[in-house]
Amino acid sequence: MNGLHRLIKLQWSHHRRSFTIGIVVALIPAIAGIALLGVAGWFITAAALAGLSGVFLNVFLPSSLIRGLAIARTLGRYGERLLTHDATFRFLADLRCRVFDGQSNQAGGGSKPRSGAALNRLTSDISSLDAVYLRMVVPGALAVTLGALAVVWTVSFSPVLALGPIFLFSLIIGFGAFVLLPRKRNANGRNARRREAALDAVRLRTVDLVGGRRDLAVYGGLDAAAEAVKSAERRLALAEEESDARSSSLVAKAGFAGQVAVAITLAIVSWQVAEGALGAAVAVAVLLVVMGLPEVMGGVVPGLANIGRTGLAARRAVSGVQSGQEGGNSNPVNPDHDIVSTVANPAPAPALAFDAVTFGYPMAEREVLSDFTFEIASGEWLAIVGKSGCGKSTVSALVAGLLTPAAGEIRLRGEALSAIKEPDLRRRVTVLGQKPYLFHDSIAANLRIANPAASDDELWQALEMAALDERIRSNSSGLDAMLGETGVGLSGGEQRRLGLARAYLTQPDLFILDELTEGLDAANADEVLSRFERFRGEAAVLMIAHKPDEIARADRVLRLDAAAASMAVPLHQV
């Protein structure tokens, strides 16, 4: 709920005017609809009385009023929908940007990365948040305003007439307060979380069942795995039934309450008319207005009944926006520092230096790296080798600023990594991983991530250096070909080359190669490395590797021992 509250505040501050105008305009068709009923009731009754007594009735005013109200209702509804939806979509577009900002401040700040599923949920949460304004804020404002107006209007005839509207008004206020009650809020939130957890379990367990059938047959059994999916489904059904039953009972009770209000008003108006305190035509108008109220006021019920789910989505989206502001401190790169000086050191400082660097996950029993010290001279090619899990990739993440050392210092050309401005660091260090992330976008867009100013010629040059130009040229769309499931299917090796081409659009002081040729056959690996060697020029290289062919290209090899990461032993010096 906290999330919901903050989200409403976010939307309010995003554009106050459209937030308010949406509500005000929504009032027009709602009021017109109810007034239409009242006027129609009044008109018929007056007509009946006139027909009986033969008195002249001015049919012109009420009938034009009916016409006007009908038009106001229909057109107002159309305009209201357009306005409120447009305002909401504007806000959601802005929210997407904010969430991206939040995530980008957080990425690699040393905190736990979000899983793919969590990110997926975050992005789909945003799309579901149109419900907050459209189904909660606007109908809520309508219900309260119309209820209050109806009370005021009926009181103007006689306080006792207001009994029906007061009954409805207090019900809606009471219901809102009840749903927003902390205990109720938590119960709704719990139900929404249970439902989501069960849905996740259905998905994960199905993926495991389909993808791991051999392993399941030997370890644990296929039927047991199918049963596990079903048990997750039963939990899902329970959670869904709980919330569905609640919301359908709310809707039904709201309908009943509306009819009770009608019955109360029916009894009261006929008593008042019999007493002579009220004209018959006005009495029918009041009755029909009370009949129309529940429909408008009940509009808030579905939105409030779904508050658990919407609240959960809102909380996650708000935390997605804010995580960056909190995670910002763990960002090792100092964005405010703008003095970049490499001239200060007359003797060429080492391209990269680790000085007693220690790193470990907070909850782990052992540190991944402890007291690790090494240097890469300017223009040197250093290979770090060691078993899987010995911390090689941690070294690369530390240099790239994706992880922050717990102790010790990392220096680039003598300058502390923590003091280098982010854009400078990115210009000076290029990371070539074993799995380059390729975006579902065109080849050109993927390449220009590295250098947005690169011309098409430069892109082709980079592709040529990566030996990928012919493959791309063979496709009719060339650089504009889309990557991904529906686009060009690049093989694993070709994807690697595209990552390489992307790196060729940068001119760093230091390359980090993280298992660059992993999964490539010997001939391909050799070609990739040779081309890289020609391209790198004067840049220093930190290579994480285990293949003999790769290691042979290095000037120096450092063996990282799993048992004692600090005992880095130089193997050979070329």
Added chain:
Amino acid sequence: MRASGAHVDPAAEEGLCADGPPEGQPVLATVPGLAALIGDEARSLKRAGRLFALSDVIWIAQAWLIASVVADFVVPAAGGAVDFMVWMYSLGFVVLAFIRMQLNLRAGKLARQTARAVKSRVRADLLQAISSASPASELPTSGAVAAHVGDQVDALGPYLSNFYPQNVRLRLVPVAIILATAMVSWLAAIILLVTGPLIPVFMALIGLKAKAASEGQQEELVRMSGFLLDRVRGLETLRLFGAVERTRNQIADVGDAFRVGTMKVLRIAFLSSTVLELFSALGIAFVAVFVGFSLLGDVTMGTWGAPLSYTAGLFILLLAPDYFAPLRAYAAAYHDRAAGLAATEKLSALHAEILARSEVMPVHAVSKADQQSASETAPSVCFEDVSLCLGARQVLSSVSLRVGAGEAALLIGPSGSGKTTILDCLLGLHVLGAGKILVNDQNMAELDPVAWRQSIAWVGQAPRLFHGSLKANLLRANPGASESDMWEALALAGAVDLVERLPRGLGTVIGEDGFGLSVGEARRVGLARAAMRKDSGLILADEPTAGLDEDTAADVICGLKAMSGGKTLIVATHDPKVMAMTATHIQIRDGSCLEVVA
């Protein structure tokens, strides 16, 4: 009256379901396949629809009560028992309202429960098809299946629990209201009859355009969510290339373009619901005008003889909105239908595909006593002229080989030669075409395959670790094992270091959606999982070193050796490092055994 009243429904449906099945039939029953309703389910949903309709029809009685009370004070008849009648009628109105509430609750519950039962049945059928297929058969990708079992089955829910009963309601309620109106005034009934069917016609005209546009926009939404997701996933790359700020601007542009597109679609969609409201307002207004002028005495036709009384006039006016209500509800539920039908189709196709691709697994039930001998001690394994065809392909042809109790054997051959298939046969995943496999001189076909598999220590080519803690993954192999057993198995597999560095040690959640282990790390954990079966006498390993660096490969080989002391070991490989092990070498090529070198 009845004939023309019944005419409303097919017309209404025809207008809206341009792509639907022939009118007059329940929509769902004509869709065959997995998600088709079986007897009771369709009956329950129809019953739910009829309960909803009954609740609506009660409104006719309530409207009559209101009209009577109001008429009583507007045009008071002679006699003084007014107060009593007012209270009785008001009370009766509330009682009827209460009955309606109960009917709606029951109908809703019935519809929900039936929908849930159908969803559960469809999921169970899919799971049954998956779990009874041999693990050696190629099924559609796990992601696609999970999307079907999750989202597509869920899409059936609103279709069944909402659209279906609304469809039934639409067939009953307007007819009842027209009949009730016609009893008072035939002209009012005709006004409703004329304006009602116009709604679906006009909505269909605008709706068709809106439908095409909104489908496009739905794809656009998926694409935009995908764009954001893609960029957030690739944030590390964006950051490493300093492209974060630029990408943010792109996201803003894409979001804005999407908003503009969506509003274009919504303008049309809102227009169609505006038309609906306009026509229902027109219908009500015509009735109101007719009633008003009849009461004034300006109109004298349209009734069955006697002039329209005030009671009757108010009565038909109160009924008019409820004539249009089911039409509006139907229109609102209409998109559930499209989603539900699409899901039905996709689910049936997936089910058929799984059944078509799946290979039958051997199933036997044999007393447990026979099992003990096979699993506890190191068994001897013997293939006698084993042949196997998968589809049209001959995978194994007359394979004969023998591995003595406690011996080690290597199946050597290039990939695709049938090594994995031989191991699969030993796991009991195939029904042999010819020949037999003897385990301790007992025909394997006589063993209970499930219990047999659970007694083997097996390491696959790419060990699949399941979503859950590392501990839970290890315990799958041996549910009764202690913590020290686990560390022992991890030590055998050379995975102690690795586990100690994980964020939460043995409690680290791995697998799908968990901490990502590298290929080498997963292999070590897979080996440790096999080592958890200390008591098993047979160890099978399929390409245990493929894709591993030398250090890890050496560790894995070392672990296999340590595990296999005194046990029967069969390893499929083409890695020279593994071939250096002391073992019988069995050359496999094109599905047959070439030579055996001891």
